Amino acid sequence: MVSLSSSGSLLFPLATKSVSSRLSRLANSDKKPVNSFCYKAKEEQRKVVCACVAPPRDLGTDGFPATKFNDSSKSENVNTLFEPEDDGDVLIDCRNVYKSFGEKHILRGVSFKIRHGEAVGIIGPSGTGKSTILKIIAGLLAPDKGEVYIRGRKRAGLISDEEISGLRIGLVFQSAALFDSLTVRENVGFLLYENSKMRDEQISELVKENLAAVGLKGVEDRLPSELSGGMKKRVALARSIIFDNTKESVEPEVLLYDEPTAGLDPIASTVVEDLIRSVHKKGENGLANPGNIASYVVVTHQHSTIRRAVDRLIFLYEGKIVWQGMTHEFTSSSNPIVQQFASGSLEGPIRY
Numbered sequence: 001m002v003s004l005s006s007s008g009s010l011l012f013p014l015a016t017k018s019v020s021s022r023l024s025r026l027a028n029s030d031k032k033p034v035n036s037f038c039y040k041a042k043e044e045q046r047k048v049v050c051a052c053v054a055p056p057r058d059l060g061t062d063g064f065p066a067t068k069f070n071d072s073s074k075s076e077n078v079n080t081l082f083e084p085e086d087d088g089d090v091l092i093d094c095r096n097v098y099k100s101f102g103e104k105h106i107l108r109g110v111s112f113k114i115r116h117g118e119a120v121g122i123i124g125p126s127g128t129g130k131s132t133i134l135k136i137i138a139g140l141l142a143p144d145k146g147e148v149y150i151r152g153r154k155r156a157g158l159i160s161d162e163e164i165s166g167l168r169i170g171l172v173f174q175s176a177a178l179f180d181s182l183t184v185r186e187n188v189g190f191l192l193y194e195n196s197k198m199r200d201e202q203i204s205e206l207v208k209e210n211l212a213a214v215g216l217k218g219v220e221d222r223l224p225s226e227l228s229g230g231m232k233k234r235v236a237l238a239r240s241i242i243f244d245n246t247k248e249s250v251e252p253e254v255l256l257y258d259e260p261t262a263g264l265d266p267i268a269s270t271v272v273e274d275l276i277r278s279v280h281k282k283g284e285n286g287l288a289n290p291g292n293i294a295s296y297v298v299v300t301h302q303h304s305t306i307r308r309a310v311d312r313l314i315f316l317y318e319g320k321i322v323w324q325g326m327t328h329e330f331t332s333s334s335n336p337i338v339q340q341f342a343s344g345s346l347e348g349p350i351r352y
């Protein structure tokens with residue numbers, strides 16, 4: 001799992017260097033066994049950066065005739081909407097990004113922008129590179145070709161190679177990826193224990209607040225094994241939204257969710273979808289306050305998540321963006337790829 005940065009760059013728990021004596025002390029004082037897995041995971045931690053991908057201005061250049069994928073004049077208007085001249089609110093801008101694994105060409109010229117305030121979904125058949133894009137945005141992978149701009153600043157490498165300030169980026173993995181041997185409090189407050197100057201009591205209080213914001217109370221001393229799947233996802237969400245509130249200025253944060261509702265029952269999915277909305281700045285969190293997340297991107301296969309949690313959709317197919325539009329336009333699209341995907345039909349251009 002990933003989370004926040006207290007310094008403008010991203011910190012991914014599975015990748016940081018130091019093991020804070022503070023957290024070790026906490027874990028030990030908790031009289032709960034801290035197993036070798038936990039220490040190993042923490043030792044492997046290091047800083048990581050973010051990179052991303054952006055929608056081609058001309059969908060016709062992706063190998064498909066533009067007329068085939070531009071649904072109508074309505075879609076063209078939507079595209080115009082996506083490309084306003086003023087880019088002052090663009091947080092992440094990925095231009096013509098390519099990524100291959102060996103002989104497999106996964107991303108083949110993907111471009112899109114994430115603007116301040118947006119709730120964007122990335123959808124498409126399995127294996128088209130959706131998670132790969134998130135990892136590139138998060139800086140866990142570097143693109144082979146193409147450029148990624150974070151708040152207008154071009155980034156050259158991974159988060160471990162350079163500091164990007166001005167934007168925090170968090171990635172919430174499909175599996176909550178909590179540290180098994182740490183309590184919920186230690187998991188949620190992990191990076192603050194590791195990297196901030198906050199006192200333990202301050203962190204503890206903040207953890208409590210952030211857990212309440214995702215609708216969890218009284219679970220601070222539990223271990224992940226004592227939580228349901230939905231609760232684990234909520235704890236992971238709390239860990240991704242917590243930040244050092246003693247600092248004078250806090251950068252906006254973009255959260256990236258990789259299949260946040262996979263494996264959840266319909267009601268648990270609804271809870272998580274509403275939480276994703278609620279931690280957004282425009283939403284209202286569990287404490288009836290606006291959330292802290294400026295924008296977010298969700299990779300999902302779930303129709304309910306598409307409907308409830310995002311406003312704009314980007315459709316990836318064979319490593320390219322073949323359609324984009326507002327969520328309500330998805331089911332009425334005349335694009336044959338979108339139509340087939342939306343209906344789940346075996347007939348159509350998508351081959352399995």
Ligand SMILES: Nc1ncnc2c1ncn2[C@@H]1O[C@H](COP(=O)(O)OP(=O)(O)OP(=O)(O)O)[C@@H](O)[C@H]1O
Nearest residue numbers: 101102104106124125126127128129130131132133
């Ligand atoms: N580190 C890697 N090394 C080699 N191949 C990889 C690596 N990461 C991803 N791939 C391959 O890249 C392709 C795209 O993977 P990715 O996880 O991005 O797809 P996806 O669209 O998210 O799929 P799904 O919807 O099934 O989760 C897959 O064929 C996958 O096996």
